[in-house]
Amino acid sequence: MAIESGFLDELRARTPLFSVVGRRVKLARSGRNWKGCCPFHGEKTPSFYVYDDHFHCFGCGVHGDVISFVMQMEGKSFPEAVEELASAAGLDVPKDTRRSQEEVAHTRSLGDVLDLVQEIWAAALYTSAGRAGLDYLLGRGLTHDTIRSFGLGWAGDGRGSLTTALAAKGVTPHMMAEAGLMRLDEDGQPKGELFWGRVTFPxxxxxxxxxxxxxxxxxxxxxxxxxxxxxxxxxxxxxxFGLDRARAAVRAPRPKGAPVTDLVVVEGYMDVIALHQAGFGGAVAPLGTALTPEQLDVLWQVDRAPVLCFDGDSAGRRAAARAAETALPLLKDERSLRLCLLPDGEDPDSLVRTRGAQAVADLFASASPLSDVLFDLLAGGISNPGPEERAALRRKLVEAAALIPEKTLGAEYRSTLLDRFFETFRRKKGAGFGGKPSLGGGGSSRVPQNTQSSHVDPVRERQRILLALLLRYPELVQEAEEALCRLSLPDDYSDLRAMLLDLSAEGLLPEDGKTLLDVLAGREEEALAHSVLTEGPLPLNLEEKDTSLAVAIRTQWWHFYGLLNFGQFQKEVEQEVARFAQDGADMAEWKRLQPRLEALAALRRGETGE
Known part of the structure; x- marks a missing residue:
């Protein structure tokens, strides 16, 4: 069975070797690579090394790529190993037909066309016709050696000149179009050269x-x-752009004491070329798009924590936030990012030219882990936020951490983000929760809105019940925290929510409601909390409950949460159930899910609980 090389290249690119080997061999980090005891011969001292695209044992000499590893470990044939890896990567193995063989040959011919064009354009740059392009590149600080090394060229000013030159070598307009060198009209026919009057970058x-x-x-x-x-x-x-060079530079052996070559993502071609010329061989750039999940996968195959470099202006910060959102669902213990922002008005190219290579090296060295900068990106520079903004930001932080599929890593991100939240936006009213009461003494005269009217707003009443349950049973706050953040509440209730969340984050929540009211004594929240508890009844079946967190109490809380936000609640429960099914049986997790499932079932039956 012949399988085209293009598919095999994609399969290898989509299948990290260390993860395949790591399922069968205990691996440990060794610089940028991995090492472990060879699975093909008995040894006690690790001599089996796993690199980006191959493995090698210095003990027995075994060597190969991800496909040959599966073949040797599992005794599979080449097609069987490819099928197994392709299935895991979500790829379909192309059929071995005459047509596919012709396509392989055709693909090779397209590469030949591009090579011809490269020769023509690189030569044109050093003719009188290409003088403007050469002057531009030299004016940007590039040397002749760099220009030739990267194969920079000039696409002539006159349309049709490339078509004529290639026709003499047997290349048709249709082949040019398939190689990406010509535009197509509405009927799919070539209608004009794509590149002309431009400096070209292979x-x-x-x-x-x-x-x-x-x-x-x-x-x-x-x-x-x-x-x-x-x-x-x-x-x-x-x-x-530049990945072939960066990959080689990052993985190249380095002299003892020499600095590590970082893989750095910048914005454009000229940034990459200028950085390479200045000695930063790990520079790459996306190709006119925001960073994609596929590109992140490629980056992580080269470096477990590449540096993303963005402009320091608002547009650069937005781009950094988009990159972070793209990366979060892909993060793993061995996959992270570092971010740095350029000085205002500078790009890597200009920074090299105006401040020198050391300034760039210092900038890259200052890059911060994603976990440290994510809060700033999501907060967007807000200051002195009101209750609604605090709740919205907190919800955004929790939702961002929830995007990370690995639970332990997601929990660490959530903890880090919420710690920053409370450090940054700690409530300023009165003293801290462990200090003296505010000067207001008996608290605020603020009265919940619906005490002024005999009419009871059903939405507000459900909100009151949710908060009252938390005040009476404070142990429930931690379980309900994420859902509580997602609720839209009026100002007074939003303040009370913020107070509960602050107490929870600072570890000051007591075990029972009576003690919680004692904590609030003399604070302005005291009157509001008291009115929430006494303004109306709690669900009848809870009135006589003690303060233990019985399933019935938790079920009631989730029931009223679902009444306020049924669609979101249903979606959340379904996602939790799917995760539970995927991760396997865990009785503690099942007990946590049970009240939500019971509440959702009651809501689907039309029970209001009121």
């Missing part, structure tokens, strides 16, 4: 094979930068 895959071009126009034309379209060779979502 785009290569991770193995260094030419797959497309980018171009920068000189003058006021638009678009300023242009990338080739998606083709059989080129996918913008999966590639990064």
């Amino acid at each position: 785009i290569r895959d991770r193995k260094g094979r030419l797959v497309s071009f980018g171009g920068r126009i000189l003058g006021d034309g638009q678009p300023k930068y242009l990338n080739g379209p998606e083709t059989a060779l080129f996918s913008k979502r999966r590639l990064l």
